[in-house]
Amino acid sequence: MTHTDDIDxxxxxxxREKSARAQAEVILEKKALELYHANEQLQHLNEHLEQQVRDKLAELRESEQRYRQLIESVQDIIYKISPDGFFTFVSLSVEKLLGYSEKEFVGKHFTDIVAPGYRKMLIEFYQTMIDGRKDSTYNEFPVLAENGRIVWIGQTVRxxxxxxxxxxxxxVARDVSDRRKAEVELQTTQIRLSSLITSLQSGILVQDENQRIILVNQLFCDMFGLSRSTQQxxxxxxxxxxxxFKSxxxxxxxxxxxxxxxINDQVAVVGEVVRxxxxxxxxxDYIPICLDGRHMGQLWKYTDVTEKYIAREQIRISEEKYRGIMNNMELGLLEVDNDQTILRAYDRFCRMVGYSEEELTGANAKELxxxxxxxxxxxxxxxxxxxGNAGSYELQLIKKDGSRIWVLVSGVPIADQSGTIIGSIGIHYDLTERKQLEGELARAKQIADDARHAEKQFLANMSHEIRTPLNAIIGMSHLLFDTQPSRQQREYIEILKTSADFLHSLISDLLDMTKIEAGRIEIxxxxxDLAGLLRSxxxxxxxxxxNRPITIDVMLDARITGTFVGDEVMxxxxxxxxxxxxxxxxxxxYIEIKARIRKEEDSVHxxxxxxxxxxxxxxxxxxxxVFQKFKQVNSFGHKHKGTGxxxxxxxxxxxxxxxxxxxKSRAGEGSTFTFMLPFAKADSTSELVTKTDNSLPVGNELKVCHxxxxxxxxxxxxxxxxxxxxWKIPFTLALDxxxxxxxxxxERFDIILMDIQMPIMNGYEATVxxxxxxxxxxxIxxxxLTASAMLDHKNxxxxxxxxxxxxxxxxxxxxxxxLQRYAPTPMADNENVVDExxxxxxxGNNPAYIADMIxxxxxxxxxxxxxxxxxxxxxDWTELARLAHKLKPTFSMVGLPLLEEKMQQLDKMVKEGTESSLLEIYCNDIATETSNMLPILKEEIQKFSQM
Structure with a gap:
């Protein structure tokens, strides 16, 4: 690929990227616009919402203001309480009704203002309401106002x-004190009226206008034999x-x-006789009950006048009887002047004294x-x-034949027309037979008194004859316990001893009563120490x-301290x-003994x-x-042994x-016996009568006592x-x-135990x-030693x-x-003192340690x-042995050597199996002496603590 292609x-x-950015910018602009519109809409909504909130707040403030005005205008207290009982809100009327400010009231627990005695009830009321989800309830209760007065409120709670x-x-609560007070006064009036009517000594029945019974007392039911109660x-x-009750x-x-x-007449009727x-x-008595002219019922009152009627009839019969007697001259009438010259003698009187009327007329009654x-x-x-006073009296008259008769004379003065006393008339009733009967009764009384005296003497003699063998029976039963009897034999001996003790108690009661009746008991x-006697x-x-679920408590008047003078034994x-x-x-x-000083008269309390x-x-x-002789009051089927x-x-x-x-007592609720006695308060120099020490010598302490x-x-x-x-005490026996x-x-002896009634020469004669x-x-x-406890025998x-x-x-x-009292040897009479x-x-020289040990x-x-x-x-001889062994060294540790010796002797006696009566006496002795040492020990603690 060429360079030009790369550039294309x-x-x-x-x-493409530029186009994409342009599209993105368009989208962003669109989103920004949407966001702007959304923000505008949100701001508008916020403003609208804020306006609504402001409106609502204003409305709420206005509502709250109206609500508060409404609450403050109400005379009732309106408050809220949390489920756990604390006030969270209260209206301002609380200050007017109860005296608390709103600030003082809110936060309190409701029981803080409720009167004592009603708090538990109100807690249960609220709890029941919450548990049962009761929507609304009403109740009334008293509360304490801020100044302490009681205010009754009635509240409705939701x-x-x-x-x-x-x-x-x-x-919502309101003050109902006036209504409660009116209700209480009305209820009190009703109760008083009802109590008055029902407690009258007459049968009362009250009916309403519909002839229904609205009040009847028990006496009405009793009078007419009604089987139903007054409430029925x-x-x-x-x-x-x-x-x-018609029949x-x-x-x-x-x-x-x-x-x-x-009922038809609606007129009160009084005194209608019903047989x-x-x-x-x-x-x-019939009393109609009317209000504003309207008949509301009637009250029927029945009074039993049987006794009054009978008495009236008896008076009538008596009047007729004595009128007949007077008419028939059954009473002897004699009329005299102021010098006792007989003016007239009626026939019955003449027969009474044996003279004729001619013989009596003109004679002087006093002399004749x-x-x-x-x-x-x-x-x-x-x-x-x-x-001018009448009178009745008894005297004797001399008959013509010289014999005497007793007469009851009713004398009445006789006055002339001017009111001057000119003489008197006497009505004479022959009492001779009655006087003879009185003499016979007096003689019979003397015979009865002699019989009672013989009975008392018989009881005294019989008690002596019974006590003599009884002494041996009780004594031998004590000795039998020391012969290690079997469990069954011990049971038999316990029965024997219990029966003998009971017989002894019966005889003692009879003898005590005999001594009292014979006047042979002296104070x-x-x-x-009165307080000590009660504690004992x-x-x-x-x-x-x-071993019984009974407690016995003693409560003493704080003034009962020191020594009193009286008969402690009695x-x-x-x-x-x-x-x-x-x-x-x-x-x-429980059994409770109380003693308090009721009054003080000079030195007598x-x-x-x-x-x-x-x-x-x-x-x-x-x-x-309860205080009668030979009477036992049995309650709920209880019967207890004894003479009564x-x-x-x-x-x-x-x-x-x-x-x-x-x-004072009521069945099923216990009894309270109260007696009051006079005691003199002894002078501070007076000493208590020396009592026989209960601690008895054992072992060889009396071995020199013959x-x-x-x-x-x-x-x-x-x-x-x-x-x-x-007891290892030497003795010699003489049979009479x-x-x-x-x-x-x-031979010389230390003590002579002399029986009284013996043949040949009795104890009195032998002693003389x-x-x-x-x-x-x-x-010496x-x-x-005698079975008689008569005071004259003792004298x-x-x-x-x-x-x-x-x-x-x-x-x-x-x-x-x-024996301890009269034994010649000293009886451990050394005074216990702390051997410092x-x-x-x-x-060592550590007083604080000594004080701590004591x-x-x-x-x-x-x-x-x-x-x-x-x-x-x-x-519990096992426990006694344990305690004796444990305690004997402790007395030496606090400087009480004499008590240590006694504790050692007790330990030895327990090991040797000494008889129980002596162990008990010895334990009492140790406990008494230890108790007597407590004040001394406390003084020692204080003394060593201050060194």
Missing amino acids: ILRRRLE LIEVDGHVAELVA LIKQDYSEAFAE RIEHSEEFVQKALQM MTNGHILEL LLPADFKPVLDQQQVERQQ QARPF TQKVFEMKLQ LNQILMNLVSNAEKFTEEG WIEFTVADTGIGIPEEKLDL LGLAITKELVEIQGGTISV VLIVEDNLMNQKYITSLLTK GKKAVEVAKN AIRSTQNPNQH PIIA IALEAGMNDFLTKPFEPSQLMAM KHLIELY DTFVTEIVPEVLSLPAVCQRK
Whole structure:
């Protein structure tokens, strides 16, 4: 190809490219034009849209302004609440009605303004509305205004849902306080009126204009024997009720006609007599009810006047009777002047005294007929007659044959026309037979009193005869527990001991009541710790109730502190009786003991005690029986063992001390016993009565104590000797009082246990003989052992020279306590103090560490020590062994060597299998002493902390 060809090709290519560019430019110009037109159209659309938006916004602003003006013009509160209960909007009227500003209100939770007591209800209301998708609801409730006043509002609430979910709640509320107040006042008036009518001592029935019953009280139903209740009769046609009791009215058809006539006349009728077939007589009052001249119904009032009618008839009959008597001269009439000269003697009086009228007329009644010892009575009556007064009196008259008769005289003064008293007339009624009957009754009463005295003596003797073998039964049951019985044998022994204890309780109740009725109970007033006594009662029953769902609490008046003077033993028995009674009838819940000072009179404090429980309660109609002897109130089929004397004894013990007792209870709602007693407040210098230490010696602590046992009953001999043998206490046995006196002359003893009732020589005589003669035992303690707990027996024992009194049946711990009290050897009476020297040797010169160790002991160890009695009570010997082994070294670590020794002894006793009663006593002793050391330990903590 030539060069020219190349140039042609290149030229044609250039021309094609130029043509293509020209076409492209045409296309671009066309596209640019289209784009320009599109842009013009878009700009036009934007301007149009912006104008629409401006118009809409203006319209919305205008609508919102109208909406807000509308809301603000409404007196009701309009608000919105979110689903979780917070206010999101509120109208300005909230400030006028409730005092809150809009800013204060929005953001609050609705429960913040609802009155307490209605918040839960309103929460449930809203929740129910949301859950049930209720479109609109209405309710009323009280709210708290900003100044704290209560405002009742009524609100209508609507749900606002978006996409199937509750978006908010919109409510309109208004103040309905005035209406609520008016409704309450109206309801109160209606209740008062209804209560007044229904509580009247008359049968009331009210009908409307259609003869339907709108009000009836229970007394109406009772009068006419209606089987339906008052509520069932409301709105019933009166004719239905009348058909039921029609047969109870005499001449019922005549009664119907009278009733219809009353309704037609519409005039009040009072005192219409209605006779019943059962003999009762009613008075009917009919009262029409009219309003603005329109008949609205009627009220029927029936009053039972049977007793009044009968009384009126009795008066009438009595008048006729005495008129007949007077007419027949059955009463002796005697007329005298002011000097007692007889003016006239009626025939009946003449027969009464055996004189004729001629013999009596002109004679002086005072000198002829009156014994000397009754003349002052007549003189006094004569003074009354001169003053114009009538009178009745009794005296004797001397008959003509010299015998005497008793007469009841009704004397009336006689006045002349000018009103001057000129004499008197006496109506005489022969009382001789009645006086003879009174004498016979007095003699019968004396015989009955003698019989009651014999009964009391019989009870005292029988209690003695029963207590003697009972002492051996209870004692031997204690000893049997120490013979390692099998499980079945232990169960039998438990039953035996429980039955014996119950029999002992019955006998004790009978004896207590016998002593009270015989007036042989005395008040022993001495200083004691009242608060401590109540706490002790609580502890006793806490251990007894530990396996039952019952709590026992004590609430004390803050003023009950220090020492009071009174009979501590008697108060303890009252509290134990009442709390035992509460525990007996309470399955679960609580028993509460309260004490508070009700009033103060000089040095006397009147203290009110209350024992309340959540037990089965007492029916109201049986409350009067609870303090009666031998009465048991059984509720809901409950029957408990006992004599029925416990509460009767309690009442007597309270009243003996000058107090009062009462009970309030309702069946199924528990009982509350309240008693009030006077106690003197002891001076600050007064000391508490020293009590027997509960901690008892064991092992060889009493081995030097030689005991003389004087007992004629074989079972009791075995019981007492077995105990002393087990305790390793040497003893000598004498079978009667004479042998005891002989033994006492030749051998010295430390204590003599002396039975009272024995053959040959009784305990009183033996004691007098030992005290009155020269012998080694002339001044040693002698303890009376007797089955009698009568106060006079105790006084005789003390007068005979005995030192103390142990009543059968007694438990091992009681005998040990008595031996401990009178044993000559010291009973570990060293005072517990913290051995600070030992602590410093143990921990060096580090007071903070010592304080920390004592504090740890108080907070961690002491609670375990105090639990020892409860562990013994439930007989958990494995746990007791563990605690004893664990706790014994801890006392040394805080400087308590004496308690450490006791803990070591307890550990040893548990390992040796010591009997349970002694273990329990020893645990109580350790717990008590540890509790007493707590204030000292806390002082040590404070002292070492400050060093």
